[in-house]
Amino acid sequence: MDSNVRPESMERITTPELAKAFIDEQVKEIREQVGNDRVLLALSGGVDSSVVAALLIKAIGTQLTCVHVNHGLLRKGEPEQVIEVFKNQMGADLIYVDAVDRFLDLLKDVKDPETKRKIIGKEFIEVFAEEARKLEGVKYLAQGTIYPDILESHGIKAHHNVGGLPEDLKFELCEPVKLLYKDEVRMVGKELGLPDNMVYRQPFPGPGLGVRCVGAITRDRLEAVRESDAILREEFANAGLAGQVWQYFTVIPDVTSTGIKDGKRTDDWMVIIRAVNSVDATSATVPEIPYELLFKIRERIFAEVNGVNRVLYDLSTKPLATIEFE
Numbered sequence: 439m440d441s442n443v444r445p446e447s448m449e450r451i452t453t454p455e456l457a458k459a460f461i462d463e464q465v466k467e468i469r470e471q472v473g474n475d476r477v478l479l480a481l482s483g484g485v486d487s488s489v490v491a492a493l494l495i496k497a498i499g500t501q502l503t504c505v506h507v508n509h510g511l512l513r514k515g516e517p518e519q520v521i522e523v524f525k526n527q528m529g530a531d532l533i534y535v536d537a538v539d540r541f542l543d544l545l546k547d548v549k550d551p552e553t554k555r556k557i558i559g560k561e562f563i564e565v566f567a568e569e570a571r572k573l574e575g576v577k578y579l580a581q582g583t584i585y586p587d588i589l590e591s592h593g594i595k596a597h598h599n600v601g602g603l604p605e606d607l608k609f610e611l612c613e614p615v616k617l618l619y620k621d622e623v624r625m626v627g628k629e630l631g632l633p634d635n636m637v638y639r640q641p642f643p644g645p646g647l648g649v650r651c652v653g654a655i656t657r658d659r660l661e662a663v664r665e666s667d668a669i670l671r672e673e674f675a676n677a678g679l680a681g682q683v684w685q686y687f688t689v690i691p692d693v694t695s696t697g698i699k700d701g702k703r704t705d706d707w708m709v710i711i712r713a714v715n716s717v718d719a720t721s722a723t724v725p726e727i728p729y730e731l732l733f734k735i736r737e738r739i740f741a742e743v744n745g746v747n748r749v750l751y752d753l754s755t756k757p758l759a760t761i762e763f764e
């Protein structure tokens with residue numbers, strides 16, 4: 439039987455009990471598959487890799503080595519949360535790589551979105567491969583492949599995040615959630631004790647904030663995107679919208695506009711708020727966000743984010759617009 443085909447007899451994981459049964463079964467299978475060998479995992483902190491990490495830590499503890507690459511394009515608080523949850527709370531063998539300068543130096547002056555994506559993807563693999571080469575006796579590579587990735591091998595993840603490890607790094611694969619749908623992965627993650635803001639997280643692109651700092655990435659705009667995104671997420675959560683709106687974030691285009699501060703004209707960035715509802719990202723609608731909330735977010739961005747003098751709300755549906763700006 440093709441191990442990449444979900445058997446018809448496989449029950450949908452819809453309850454904590456079923457999630458627990460899945461976890462028990464996988465723990466056994468992983469132990470059988472891996473034996474005493476070492477396993478390596480690129481842990482981004484996204485739902486899929488986080489669930490695989492938690493599952494493997496439960497099954498084989500520190501036989502798993504997690505590598506978390508901070509490419510500087512993550513959301514505020516993400517690297518810290520990965521370290522807190524996996525290293526401090528779960529006792530994982532976690533290698534944290536601060537590659538921020540490396541990525542930002544490579545991306546300097548690069549305007550074209552697809553070139554930016556390629557640089558980020560290629561450098562990510564390069565950094566991960568460097569870490570992998572330092573480790574001895576690794577036999578398996580764990581991956582957070584999920585069933586939609588297999589079904590839609592022409593889909594967004596495959597389309598945007600192409601690339602494999604270099605020839606000298608040959609590992610057998612360990613993909614314990616590859617037959618699960620996203621809602622099942624979340625159910626398993628919840629049962630494994632991962633925090634809600636990790637398990638029910640909105641989609642986040644591989645190139646991260648890099649595609650939300652439109653055009654050539656500059657450090658000031660990147661920080662402003664990160665700070666304004668954190669404010670938006672916090673205010674959406676406070677307003678009870680976090681699990682309601684499918685995806686929401688801020689964008690800073692590569693143009694300035696005129697403002698006024700302390701009686702003087704300013705030339706500063708603009709923050710665009712983007713919020714969309716979607717089922718599978720192929721089309722998207724724009725939810726009605728209360729003006730009161732938008733005004734509150736604007737006030738906080740004006741007060742807390744440097745170099746911004748204008749806040750806009752994007753009304754564009756997909757099509758004609760895409761969800762991201764580039």
Ligand code: XMP
Nearest residue numbers: 594595598641642643644645719760761762
């Ligand atoms: P668009 O902008 O194409 O986005 O309407 C559809 C969905 O895909 C996400 N997206 C990406 N995900 N790598 C990813 O892993 C990427 O390069 C990428 N670009 C867009 C986007 O956030 C939305 O959920």
